[in-house]
Amino acid sequence: DGGITQSPKYLFRKEGQNVTLSCEQNLNHDAMYWYRQDPGQGLRLIYYSQIVNDFQKGDIAEGYSVSREKKESFPLTVTSAQKNPTAFYLCASREISGITGELFFGEGSRLTVL
Amino acid sequence: EDQVTQSPEALRLQEGESSSLNCSYTVSGLRGLFWYRQDPGKGPEFLFTLYSAGEEKEKERLKATLTKKESFLHITAPKPEDSATYLCAVQATGGSYIPTFGRGTSLIVHP
Numbered sequence: 001d002g003g004i005t006q007s008p009k010y011l012f013r014k015e016g017q018n019v020t021l022s023c024e025q026n027l028n029h030d031a032m033y034w035y036r037q038d039p040g041q042g043l044r045l046i047y048y049s050q051i052v053n054d055f056q057k058g059d060i061a062e063g064y065s066v067s068r069e070k071k072e073s074f075p076l077t078v079t080s081a082q083k084n085p086t087a088f089y090l091c092a093s094r095e096i097s098g099i100t101g102e103l104f105f106g107e108g109s110r111l112t113v114l
Numbered sequence: 115e116d117q118v119t120q121s122p123e124a125l126r127l128q129e130g131e132s133s134s135l136n137c138s139y140t141v142s143g144l145r146g147l148f149w150y151r152q153d154p155g156k157g158p159e160f161l162f163t164l165y166s167a168g169e170e171k172e173k174e175r176l177k178a179t180l181t182k183k184e185s186f187l188h189i190t191a192p193k194p195e196d197s198a199t200y201l202c203a204v205q206a207t208g209g210s211y212i213p214t215f216g217r218g219t220s221l222i223v224h225p
Contacts, residue, residue: 004157031211040123042217043158043201050211058212090157096211102148103203103213105157 002027006091006106013078013085013113021076021109023091032074033103035090036060043090049074050096078111086113116141116206120216127192127223135187135219137202147185148213149178150201158201161187192223 045058063082150158164180203213
């Protein structure tokens with residue numbers, strides 16, 4: 001079945017370590033997004049990409065990095081520079097050529113810093 | 115700047131007690147308004163897209179409506195399985211494909 005796969009579902013990190021969250025989609029969507037979700041904060045955009053080898057910063061990009069080497073993959077690295085990385089991270093994709101533009105989300109990755 | 119405000123933040127209902135969730139928005143030009151459902155520890159799941167004032171869409175016990183300033187998600191005779199957080203997002207016209215999300219309404223339906 002088509003969809004978005006995020007891994008790992010749960011991740012623990014020690015302070016000072018970089019971690020990479022995986023996001024893979026087989027929907028053939030052009031655009032991919034990373035959001036951070038904290039209790040009471042809603043979804044905040046970290047990075048997005050609308051085409052391979054190109055990506056833009058969202059509202060809270062500091063301390064994060066991404067790459068888009070393949071259409072189906074958009075990994076997110078949480079670096080040691082991110083001061084408060086404990087959160088629920090969501091990857092999403094969408095088709096941008098049509099009128100409808102709903103996002104398809106993965107199941108999320110919960111990162112906890114010890 | 116596009117803004118989306120959802121109310122109430124939390125809503126508790128008895129099974130069968132109908133109610134509505136509100137999504138107020140400010141956007142320069144509306145391309146679409148989206149409703150999503152999110153279960154705890156899961157990613158949001160798409161429910162509806164509304165494009166223009168007066169438009170309505172239904173799915174089982176849910177009905178979404180749209181005016182020029184707000185959208186309502188009406189829940190008729192809810193069941194405990196309708197318990198979830200409901201998110202509203204708007205997509206503005208123009209070149210950006212970045213939706214703006216509200217903070218959501220957490221709905222609990224008691225049996």
